[in-house]
Amino acid sequence: MGAQETVSSPPTPKMPADFRTQVESLRPYLLRYATLQLRDPASAEDAVQEALLAALTAEASFAGRSNLRTWLTGILKHKIVDAIRKASREVPLRGDEGDAEIGEFDALFNDNGHWQERPPAWDNPDGALQQKQFFAALEECLRGLPERTARAFMMREHLGLETGEICKELGVTPTHCWVLLYRARMALRLCLEANWFRK
Amino acid sequence: MMLSCKQVTRLISQGEDRKLAFGERVALRLHFAICQGCRNVNAQLHFLRTAVKRLSEYG
Numbered sequence: 001m002g003a004q005e006t007v008s009s010p011p012t013p014k015m016p017a018d019f020r021t022q023v024e025s026l027r028p029y030l031l032r033y034a035t036l037q038l039r040d041p042a043s044a045e046d047a048v049q050e051a052l053l054a055a056l057t058a059e060a061s062f063a064g065r066s067n068l069r070t071w072l073t074g075i076l077k078h079k080i081v082d083a084i085r086k087a088s089r090e091v092p093l094r095g096d097e098g099d100a101e102i103g104e105f106d107a108l109f110n111d112n113g114h115w116q117e118r119p120p121a122w123d124n125p126d127g128a129l130q131q132k133q134f135f136a137a138l139e140e141c142l143r144g145l146p147e148r149t150a151r152a153f154m155m156r157e158h159l160g161l162e163t164g165e166i167c168k169e170l171g172v173t174p175t176h177c178w179v180l181l182y183r184a185r186m187a188l189r190l191c192l193e194a195n196w197f198r199k
Numbered sequence: 200m201m202l203s204c205k206q207v208t209r210l211i212s213q214g215e216d217r218k219l220a221f222g223e224r225v226a227l228r229l230h231f232a233i234c235q236g237c238r239n240v241n242a243q244l245h246f247l248r249t250a251v252k253r254l255s256e257y258g
Contacts, residue, residue, distance in 0.1 A: 033255060070255075070256075073255045105205075105208075106205075108205075109203070109204060109205045112203060113203025113204055113205035113206060114203060114204045114205075115204050115236045115237075118235060118236035118239075119236045119237075119239045119240050119243070120239065121239045121242070122239075122242075122243060122246070125242075125243075125246045128250070129249070129250060129253060134250075135250075135253070135254060138250055138251070138254065139254070153251075154251075156215075156216065157247075157248055157251040157252065158251050158252065158254060158255075163216045163217065178209075178212070178213055178216065181212060181215070181216060182208075182209055182212040182213075185212050185215075185244050185247060186208065186212075188247055189240065189243050189244065189247065192243075192247070193243075
């Protein structure tokens with residue numbers, strides 16, 4: 001749809017061509033962002049499409065507020081949450097991963113539950129937050145998480161949902177919800193340590 | 200209540216998602232006072248939260 005339209009003939013007189021172009025230029029970024037959280041290219045594409053559409057019809061409400069990418073990302077976040085809710089209604093997720101899986105980190109501890117090897121402090125984490133490559137490493141670590149673990153984590157930390165809602169959306173028990181989040185955090189900690197802070 | 204490092208890491212994680220009970224907070228503090236490793240992990244998990252929040256600001 002709209003593929004034949006040229007930028008010089010916007011659908012409504014109120015929409016300047018350059019707004020549309022600017023919004024479109026952010027599509028690759030938005031797609032990457034959505035894919036990271038939805039783990040499904042088709043749903044990500046849908047969410048981005050809906051967000052762009054919403055953005056184009058709501059240009060007036062943008063009018064000089066914040067920056068365009070932040071504003072678009074905000075719209076996209078809502079679409080992602082909608083997509084997650086819709087998906088969790090359509091496909092009941094299996095509650096098959098038991099709490100036993102938390103044992104995957106047992107190797108870090110000895111029989112008394114103390115560290116086998118004391119976790120070292122990280123060098124200059126604040127500096128990392130200034131570097132684009134750090135965020136690329138973080139994205140890579142997120143991609144390495146099991147799907148549901150990643151989704152629970154992103155819903156909690158990135159979209160800011162409460163755990164009650166996350167459990168409901170994922171169809172898991174509250175205990176299992178803690179397990180998913182614990183696993184995500186521990187795995188990301190190890191991944192960042194190996195791929196960034198020890199390099 | 201003496202906690203092991205393994206239990207402490209679980210409480211640190213849960214502390215990001217729910218308000219810990221008074222006893223749990225006290226036990227964590229006592230543990231942090233004597234355990235550098237768990238203090239490091241605590242700082243790192245807080246950092247992780249900040250980093251993930253900022254994920255959409257770059258790219």
